[in-house]
Amino acid sequence: MPIAEFWYEFASTYSYPAAMRVAALAEARGVVLAWRPFLLGPIFAAQGWRDSPFNIYPAKGRYMWRDLERICDTLGLPLKRPEPFPQNGLLAARAALALDDDRRADFSRKVFSAEFGEGLPIADRATIAGLLAQAGLDPREVLGRAESDANKALLRAEGARAVELGIIGAPCLVTEDGEIFWGNDRLEQGLDWAAGRR
Amino acid sequence: MPIAEFWYEFASTYSYPAAMRVAALAEARGVVLAWRPFLLGPIFAAQGWRDSPFNIYPAKGRYMWRDLERICDTLGLPLKRPEPFPQNGLLAARAALALDDDRRADFSRKVFSAEFGEGLPIADRATIAGLLAQAGLDPREVLGRAESDANKALLRAEGARAVELGIIGAPCLVTEDGEIFWGNDRLEQGLDWAAGRR
Numbered sequence: 001m002p003i004a005e006f007w008y009e010f011a012s013t014y015s016y017p018a019a020m021r022v023a024a025l026a027e028a029r030g031v032v033l034a035w036r037p038f039l040l041g042p043i044f045a046a047q048g049w050r051d052s053p054f055n056i057y058p059a060k061g062r063y064m065w066r067d068l069e070r071i072c073d074t075l076g077l078p079l080k081r082p083e084p085f086p087q088n089g090l091l092a093a094r095a096a097l098a099l100d101d102d103r104r105a106d107f108s109r110k111v112f113s114a115e116f117g118e119g120l121p122i123a124d125r126a127t128i129a130g131l132l133a134q135a136g137l138d139p140r141e142v143l144g145r146a147e148s149d150a151n152k153a154l155l156r157a158e159g160a161r162a163v164e165l166g167i168i169g170a171p172c173l174v175t176e177d178g179e180i181f182w183g184n185d186r187l188e189q190g191l192d193w194a195a196g197r198r
Numbered sequence: 199m200p201i202a203e204f205w206y207e208f209a210s211t212y213s214y215p216a217a218m219r220v221a222a223l224a225e226a227r228g229v230v231l232a233w234r235p236f237l238l239g240p241i242f243a244a245q246g247w248r249d250s251p252f253n254i255y256p257a258k259g260r261y262m263w264r265d266l267e268r269i270c271d272t273l274g275l276p277l278k279r280p281e282p283f284p285q286n287g288l289l290a291a292r293a294a295l296a297l298d299d300d301r302r303a304d305f306s307r308k309v310f311s312a313e314f315g316e317g318l319p320i321a322d323r324a325t326i327a328g329l330l331a332q333a334g335l336d337p338r339e340v341l342g343r344a345e346s347d348a349n350k351a352l353l354r355a356e357g358a359r360a361v362e363l364g365i366i367g368a369p370c371l372v373t374e375d376g377e378i379f380w381g382n383d384r385l386e387q388g389l390d391w392a393a394g395r396r
Contacts (some may be wrong), residue, residue, distance in 0.1 A: 059366045168257045
């Protein structure tokens with residue numbers, strides 16, 4: 001079966017609806033998904049941005065929040081803006097990366113729902129521990145692995161791989177032949193490509 | 199019939215496929231289109247950009263050109279990158295604005311096809327005059343009106359209106375209730391909204 005990589009960042013607003021709908025879209029096309037959490041911070045910093053571009057450029061931020069509202073309305077997803085925005089997604093990304101595939105997808109959806117559906121602070125250790133527990137996992141054990149030197153190094157390597165692939169934002173779908181499809185609104189196109197329907 | 203405004207900039211790559219397909223999409227939904235050429239330069243300058251963000255951020259530029267290639271392939275549109283990029287779209291925008299609605303749409307598509315389909319320099323007066331002639335218009339007469347003080351002021355006013363609406367890029371569809379849909383990939387969604395199908 002064809003494989004597509006789903007690259008996402010927990011601080012990224014458009015990664016929220018994408019994460020909530022990508023699994024069903026992939027399954028419908030017979031595409032296996034690899035969930036790859038990463039951090040956009042280093043990529044943005046390389047462009048000279050020390051904050052979300054949605055904060056640096058307020059008009060862009062206003063557009064994005066209204067656009068996200070429309071998208072969530074259409075999908076029937078709740079939307080509550082977390083404060084501050086963006087949330088630091090480091091701990092969530094480390095925890096997600098420390099899980100195997102199925103648990104990673106499930107936990108990641110829980111993080112996005114908490115962050116953008118309920119406005120909860122996912123930068124807080126207590127939030128992440130609570131979500132791990134909800135997922136039926138042992139928070140202490142998972143966070144222990146999440147914060148191991150090996151896992152920290154793995155997350156940095158994922159970031160380097162994202163740059164190498166040419167990823168410039170999140171979410172992105174990357175196909176086996178190296179095509180990148182950026183944006184929640186490109187999931188269908190990227191998965192069609194992955195499935196060989198071009 | 200519902201009206202939607204199609205805001206576009208001749209220097210904008212994604213405005214090319216959008217301009218080539220928006221009329222048929224609008225007609226299929228019973229939406230009347232108002233073609234509104236404007237200049238992104240002042241909007242970008244307000245964000246501190248003196249060049250296209252696709253040049254300022256090379257990774258973003260690489261992504262965009264590949265993405266545009268895929269889009270044009272799918273639509274059966276030729277694609278040839280104009281040099282330099284971006285082209286200065288001032289004269290084209292002034293000329294388009296000086297035309298009535300039907301002629302504006304037809305001329306605008308001709309400009310985009312020349313620029314991104316053939317890679318022609320639309321910043322050159324000779325190119326624009328040739329395209330006006332191809333459209334069955336008198337280049338001298340149209341360029342005279344295009345460069346009148348009144349028309350120049352009108353184009354500036356259009357730019358101010360774009361900022362007021364919250365437009366941050368091109369192309370955009372703006373509905374009668376003030377919703378903005380940014381991007382070639384949002385034409386369907388914006389026109390559905392305009393037609394009352396939310």
